[in-house]
Amino acid sequence: MTVTSLDPSPAGEPARAHRSAAEIGRTAAGARPLPPLESRRGHRLPAMADTVLPNGLRVIAARQPSTPMVELRMSVPFAGTTFAHAATAEVLATVLFRRGHAERAGREADMARHGATLAAHRTSGWLQVSGAAPGHALDTLVGALADAVTDGSVDEAEIGPVRDRMVRQIALIRAQPRVLAQEALVAHRYGELPALQEVPFAAPVAAVTGAAVRDLHHERLRPRGTVLVLVGDLDPERAVESVAAATGSWGAGGPSPAPLRLPSPHPCRVALVPRADAVQSQIKLVRPVVARTDDRFPALSLATLVFGGYFSSRLVTGIREDKGLAYRAEAGFEDHLDSLVLTADADTATEATVTAYREIRAELGRMAAVVPSAAEVDAAREYTVGMTMLTLASQAGFASSVATAVCLGHEPERVTAFPDLLRGVTRDQVARVAREFFDPDAFGGVVVGDADRLAAGLRAAGVEVADTEFQAARAESRDRNTR
Known part of the structure; x- marks a missing residue:
């Protein structure tokens, strides 16, 4: 078999068929220049x-x-x-x-x-x-x-x-x-x-x-x-x-049931929910925020990403990567019937639970008090716009995105318009929504874990320790609704 040389060798040296990565990246004149970055194009709505x-x-x-x-x-x-x-x-x-x-x-x-x-x-x-x-x-x-x-x-x-x-x-x-x-x-x-x-x-x-x-x-x-x-x-x-x-024979039936409304939440507080002998704990904090149709939502989306929405966020870097206090830490949004809530949650070892809880509150406070840097905002924007474009490029991703958008009350155009809204968000807008929505005292929620080992430390951190009467009331209500 004849091997064709990929790299002409100096005279007198045998020809070589392979080059190292370092050789590929350089020429006789020095390092090869990087090609220009392609500007990211928006995804246009198809026919x-x-x-x-x-x-x-x-x-x-x-x-x-x-x-x-x-x-x-x-x-x-x-x-x-x-x-x-x-x-x-x-x-x-x-x-x-x-x-x-x-x-x-x-x-x-x-x-x-x-x-x-x-x-x-x-x-x-x-x-x-x-x-x-x-x-x-x-x-x-x-x-x-x-x-x-x-x-x-x-x-x-x-x-x-x-x-x-x-x-x-x-x-x-x-x-x-x-x-x-x-x-x-x-x-x-x-x-x-x-x-x-x-x-x-x-x-x-x-x-x-x-x-x-x-x-x-x-x-x-x-x-x-x-x-x-x-x-x-x-x-x-x-x-x-x-x-x-x-679907011509699929009958319309009677009127659609009225949308279910979320009841008024209990007073904002965090409670310890006992789970006997658990070796790890779950911390889940939430607070209500504006609807997705609100003009502040694009800025709130970027603020949430900066706080805990992806691998380089403050929460993930702080309590997981730097301090090793959590197996998983993240922030995002959940739909609770007709209301949208912002969530911050983490999974931790029992012995790290109290410290992790305090650190999450501290990160929330820092998010509200310390204006995100331009680099943080730009990185979050690039991440979410890039992930959105990647999703919309596939038929399955585009179909799921359109279905989700319409179910949430938007028109199909939302899936291609939202990245443009994110591109227009300024650092000052992110700072304003961070001050408005990341106050740690506005979050309620639960810590699920071994009460025998956590009660004293969490009580000192301001967490309410649920008593047996509370647990019994939950069990009675659940049994009644199950029948």
């Missing part, structure tokens, strides 16, 4: 159709033919007011696209032949559907979705195995520290609130029947208020026509 069908279903179809595929996202309002609703909705999401209906056999065979997929999952407020198919199989994908949402038939033979397996899985999921901390936070701030329950209790899941699933499907799986997003190698107008034809 799109946005229509509300006669039955109330909103369909958004966008052409983004980067690959010969189509991504589907559908969001159905599904919040409920009881723990039984959460359990039944969880089972419904699991069986919605399961095999078993004889009349769906042909459709399922088409799905398998084309490599199309559909799946559903529940969050506290929504029933979410995601799917994908090659562009030429769009009608097959939409037809399979229509079959599932219009046919609510399910029998006990299907429900039984799903229900039993789910009960076993729930026992493991509900033992996870972060799940315990989230539920403790909700109970402490608002009382027992089933509408915010992400993981249902095992007891109401075990009691779910086929009749209950059928009733919930009929009552709540309705097109009115539902958003369906299609993104990919498609013609937007034709895609809307395909959905309209497939």
Whole structure:
């Protein structure tokens, strides 16, 4: 085999086929100059159709033919007011696209032949559907979705195995520290609130029947208020026509349930929630902030990133990297029904919990008192704009972003407009929202951990230690709502 030299050698020396990294980076005249950085271009909204069908279903179809595929996202309002609703909705999401209906056999065979997929999952407020198919199989994908949402038939033979397996899985999921901390936070701030329950209790899941699933499907799986997003190698107008034809028999039903409102939170305080013999603790602090539609939200987003929103933030650097007080530390936003809250949370070893809690409060205070530097603001802006552009570049990311934006009350244009809003935020605007929203005394929340080892230290740090009567009241309320 003949080897062609990549680097001509001086006369008299044998030719070499490989060069080191140092040799590649330099020339006889010195180091190679770096190529100029490409200016980051905004993501333009693709050709799109946005229509509300006669039955109330909103369909958004966008052409983004980067690959010969189509991504589907559908969001159905599904919040409920009881723990039984959460359990039944969880089972419904699991069986919605399961095999078993004889009349769906042909459709399922088409799905398998084309490599199309559909799946559903529940969050506290929504029933979410995601799917994908090659562009030429769009009608097959939409037809399979229509079959599932219009046919609510399910029998006990299907429900039984799903229900039993789910009960076993729930026992493991509900033992996870972060799940315990989230539920403790909700109970402490608002009382027992089933509408915010992400993981249902095992007891109401075990009691779910086929009749209950059928009733919930009929009552709540309705097109009115539902958003369906299609993104990919498609013609937007034709895609809307395909959905309209497939879902023509999907009845609009009665009026949509009124949106659930968040009850007034309990007085702002932090409480220790006992977890006997725990070897690690969860610290979760929250405070209400402005809605995403507020003019201050872009600046608040950057302030939150500077504080604890990514790997170079103050919180992560301070208590995790420099001091080693936490396994995980982060800040961000959560939707609590109709309200948005800012969160700061961390997972720590029991022996580091009190110190970590004090440090989180100190970082909050420093964020409010010390104006973020221009470098901090620019780094946070570059990070979030870059991550947004990366997400929007894929069909799946763009579809999910549009669906999320619309469910949060925005128009589809929000996904491409928000990076431009971030680019316009000034350092002074970030400083103002930091002073307004990062006062540590405005945060309430919970510390979940071993009370025997933490009570004295946390009490000295200003944390309220929950007594047994408080715990008993929570248990009584939970049992009452579970029935």
